[in-house]
Amino acid sequence: PLYRPDFAAIQARAEQEALAFASGGADALLLENPFDGADEDRLDPAAAMALALVARRVAQVAQLPLGVSVGPNDPLSALALCALGLAQFVRVPVLLGARISDHGVLESRYHALLA
Numbered sequence: 001p002l003y004r005p006d007f008a009a010i011q012a013r014a015e016q017e018a019l020a021f022a023s024g025g026a027d028a029l030l031l032e033n034p035f036d037g038a039d040e041d042r043l044d045p046a047a048a049m050a051l052a053l054v055a056r057r058v059a060q061v062a063q064l065p066l067g068v069s070v071g072p073n074d075p076l077s078a079l080a081l082c083a084l085g086l087a088q089f090v091r092v093p094v095l096l097g098a099r100i101s102d103h104g105v106l107e108s109r110y111h112a113l114l115a
Helices: 007-023 045-062 075-083 110-114
Strands: 029-033 066-070 098-101 104-107
Touching: 007 029, 007 045, 029 045, 045 066, 045 075, 066 075, 075 110
Parallel strands: 029 066
Antiparallel strands: 098 104
């Protein structure tokens, strides 16, 4: 939320990297935004929309399965991107238990996925 560079530049960089991985023989891609909403349980709506737009564009240009890992530990937003058809799999940094990271203590949010 504190770092707001040019969105077009972010999208162009994501496209460039996706194409590089695709041409290099990658089987799938993982899109992450580990520093958005670092002190919040959920990604803010603007960051979630930006991630959705980047995911859509990356999937279009790379033609590879796309996974998402949202924020330091926001599995609900990641699952929402899959529900929209923008990604095929999610990465959840802390599915069970807790861990200490550079964002502090990250606790499991699997119960929210089951609701």
